[in-house]
Amino acid sequence: MSDAIENLYSEERKFPPPEKFALEANAQVGIHERAAAAPLEFWSEEAKKLHWRTPWKKLLNDSDAPFYKWFEGGRLNVTESCLDRHVVSNPNRIAFHWEGEPGDTSSLTYKELLEEVCRCAGALRQMGVGKGDTVAIYMGMVPEITVAMLACARIGAAHSVVFGGFSAESLRDRLDDASCKAVITQDGSWRRGKVVPLKENVDAALIDQQTVQSVLVLQRCENNVEWNNSRDHWWHEIVPSQSDFLEAEEMDAEDILFILYTSGSTGKPKGIVHTCGGYLTGVSSTFKSVFDIKDSDLYWCTADCGWVTGHSYIVYGPLANGATSLIYEGTPDFPNQGRWWDLISKYAVTILYTAPTAIRTFMKWGEQIPTSRDLSSLRLLGSVGEPINPEAWMWYHEFIGGNRCPIVDTWWQTETGSIMISPLPGITTTKPGSAAIPYPGIDVAVVDEEGQEVPPGHGGLLVIKSPWPSMLRGIHGDPDRYRDVYWSRFDGLYFPGDGCKLDDESYLWLLGRVDDVMLVSGHNISTTEVESALVDHSSVAEAAVVGRKDSTTGQAIAAFVVLKGTIEGCDSLIQELRLHVAAKIGPIAKPASIVFTPDLPKTRSGKIMRRLLRDISEKRKLGDVTTLANSDIVEAIRDGSVKSSED
Numbered sequence: 001m002s003d004a005i006e007n008l009y010s011e012e013r014k015f016p017p018p019e020k021f022a023l024e025a026n027a028q029v030g031i032h033e034r035a036a037a038a039p040l041e042f043w044s045e046e047a048k049k050l051h052w053r054t055p056w057k058k059l060l061n062d063s064d065a066p067f068y069k070w071f072e073g074g075r076l077n078v079t080e081s082c083l084d085r086h087v088v089s090n091p092n093r094i095a096f097h098w099e100g101e102p103g104d105t106s107s108l109t110y111k112e113l114l115e116e117v118c119r120c121a122g123a124l125r126q127m128g129v130g131k132g133d134t135v136a137i138y139m140g141m142v143p144e145i146t147v148a149m150l151a152c153a154r155i156g157a158a159h160s161v162v163f164g165g166f167s168a169e170s171l172r173d174r175l176d177d178a179s180c181k182a183v184i185t186q187d188g189s190w191r192r193g194k195v196v197p198l199k200e201n202v203d204a205a206l207i208d209q210q211t212v213q214s215v216l217v218l219q220r221c222e223n224n225v226e227w228n229n230s231r232d233h234w235w236h237e238i239v240p241s242q243s244d245f246l247e248a249e250e251m252d253a254e255d256i257l258f259i260l261y262t263s264g265s266t267g268k269p270k271g272i273v274h275t276c277g278g279y280l281t282g283v284s285s286t287f288k289s290v291f292d293i294k295d296s297d298l299y300w301c302t303a304d305c306g307w308v309t310g311h312s313y314i315v316y317g318p319l320a321n322g323a324t325s326l327i328y329e330g331t332p333d334f335p336n337q338g339r340w341w342d343l344i345s346k347y348a349v350t351i352l353y354t355a356p357t358a359i360r361t362f363m364k365w366g367e368q369i370p371t372s373r374d375l376s377s378l379r380l381l382g383s384v385g386e387p388i389n390p391e392a393w394m395w396y397h398e399f400i401g402g403n404r405c406p407i408v409d410t411w412w413q414t415e416t417g418s419i420m421i422s423p424l425p426g427i428t429t430t431k432p433g434s435a436a437i438p439y440p441g442i443d444v445a446v447v448d449e450e451g452q453e454v455p456p457g458h459g460g461l462l463v464i465k466s467p468w469p470s471m472l473r474g475i476h477g478d479p480d481r482y483r484d485v486y487w488s489r490f491d492g493l494y495f496p497g498d499g500c501k502l503d504d505e506s507y508l509w510l511l512g513r514v515d516d517v518m519l520v521s522g523h524n525i526s527t528t529e530v531e532s533a534l535v536d537h538s539s540v541a542e543a544a545v546v547g548r549k550d551s552t553t554g555q556a557i558a559a560f561v562v563l564k565g566t567i568e569g570c571d572s573l574i575q576e577l578r579l580h581v582a583a584k585i586g587p588i589a590k591p592a593s594i595v596f597t598p599d600l601p602k603t604r605s606g607k608i609m610r611r612l613l614r615d616i617s618e619k620r621k622l623g624d625v626t627t628l629a630n631s632d633i634v635e636a637i638r639d640g641s642v643k644s645s646e647d
């Protein structure tokens with residue numbers, strides 16, 4: 001019988017931590033072993049680094065699995081760990097430097113941030129929002145989005161951040177699902193020099209909507225907006241007049257901190273629920289050890305707060321650690337393709353956390369853009385969101401990291417709350433394309449279809465074997481779906497839905513979503529490995545592959561390829577790429593067809609949407625494209641305006 005997923009790609013390059021980095025790192029050798037010997041003790045120590053008003057009575061309650069509870073009886077408000085304690089020790093430290101897309105700037109110290117959070121919290125209370133309510137936040141990347149999230153946390157209201165690129169309909173679904181009582185938004189948001197009409201979308205979402213009673217509107221773009229006097233409030237009219245201190249609402253460790261919707265590949269979006277104590281423990285601990293944060297660092301996570309990465313590694317993890325971060329409002333190509341690298345030199349960014357999709361886009365644009373800027377302040381790089389192809393990893397290492405910065409490839413999900421698998425930069429020897437090893441205190445395995453652990457050198461399904469503090473507590477309003485999606489595949493194991501392989505040293509190599517695995521002549525082939533083999537070719541910046549029905553092989557591999565710079569696709573390149581894949585990982589993985597395209601269909605957070613490519617390949621009517629960042633490209637690929645060949 002063949003493996004649940006085969007191990008085809010072999011990668012031999014290794015990068016041990018630089019000596020000086022290793023000596024000075026926050027996390028030192030021994031941490032993994034100590035945590036493995038006593039994981040509950042490890043999490044207890046990590047949680048004690050937060051500010052608790054009342055200590056917990058029970059660290060982990062597993063009597064009603066999979067409805068686990070952590071830190072039962074503990075009382076806290078997460079904003080006291082993120083703000084108040086730093087205001088006591090270091091009030092004038094900068095929490096956020098912010099740069100708007102048009103080039104305007106501001107910064108907020110911890111003292112100023114706490115004061116603005118308290119004022120916003122006061123305004124929310126005046127609008128009738130209180131403990132136990134849910135508030136939707138539909139904004140762009142302005143400092144006030146962090147203020148809005150923390151203001152909710154301050155008064156014990158759950159926030160539900162809806163990405164500012166989502167449509168009025170998606171917003172409406174999420175407002176209904178969580179029975180949101182209020183919405184915080186902006187008149188508009190800047191994107192590539194244009195105004196995204198956020199308030200207009202909110203107005204549309206609220207037509208005949210039953211639960212929302214008030215809307216708080218930040219003025220950002222000075223675009224014209226409709227106004228409903230009995231419902232709408234300008235931020236500048238009701239926030240500045242509030243008191244600059246508001247006593248934090250005391251919460252139970254297991255009270256809800258936020259709901260965040262994941263679209264998933266099919267079905268209704270799932271409202272993933274996170275709670276106060278466990279979530280903050282996970283993000284605070286991982287932020288310190290994975291990103292090695294020091295007082296001297298200037299940290300930049302390029303994610304949007306509408307995505308879990310923004311929640312965990314722009315807001316809660318960095319603030320719990322008293323870090324100084326950069327937030328940038330706009331796109332990487334405004335006003336030109338060098339904007340990010342200009343920001344890095346201007347602010348002397350030391351730690352950069354971004355996604356493979358961005359890295360591959362920069363590869364396509366050419367390395368002369370970053371290499372003509374001064375990136376010498378960088379000391380650590382991170383990646384999240386998709387498997388990073390070894391060649392993209394090498395490009396990131398060389399042209400962004402100047403061959404001196406460790407790379408932390410961090411695997412985790414909205415559901416896991418915080419990083420589960422990652423190198424620790426002062427300890428772990430990295431391998432391009434591998435997320436390396438589990439975080440201390442995290443217990444994972446790779447199993448076959450029957451749930452048996454596979455030996456090193458084999459592929460299978462990733463599972464998490466024990467509960468962890470920042471795990472989701474459920475899907476809002478749907479306990480059965482929670483059990484069904486995450487806990488029913490293997491008894492007692494959490495199933496994230498990702499394929500994974502173990503190499504000979506038991507390093508973990510994530511292989512993409514299990515739903516995307518291709519079955520070719522009885523072999524289970526991961527999309528990631530074929531895509532990495534394509535990206536390994538010097539002409540290729542990005543690739544997506546899918547299994548399309550085939551009468552002889554079951555499925556045949558259909559590839560979609562984005563070439564670097566000005567390179568033109570032609571028949572001889574198609575043949576060359578097919579041979580390249582065959583040579584790199586084996587003839588079985590050779591794509592049956594290759595289509596050149598200027599771009600790939602992606603979700604708003606940059607993940608490739610293979611489902612739509614499957615629809616195109618099997619000539620089906622296209623599924624839902626509304627959650628796509630770039631919906632035009634699907635039409636372009638389907639209409640064959642791009643060069644293709646089949647054999």
Ligand code: 7RM
Pocket residue numbers: 262308309383384385386387388409410411412413414415435496497498510511512513605
């Ligand atoms: C943080 C985030 C989760 C899914 C996950 C994977 C994929 C994320 C990596 C990765 C390989 C990584 N949350 N994924 N990080 N795959 N290597 N380092 O992305 O909920 O939006 O997505 O993303 O498939 O299950 S998420």
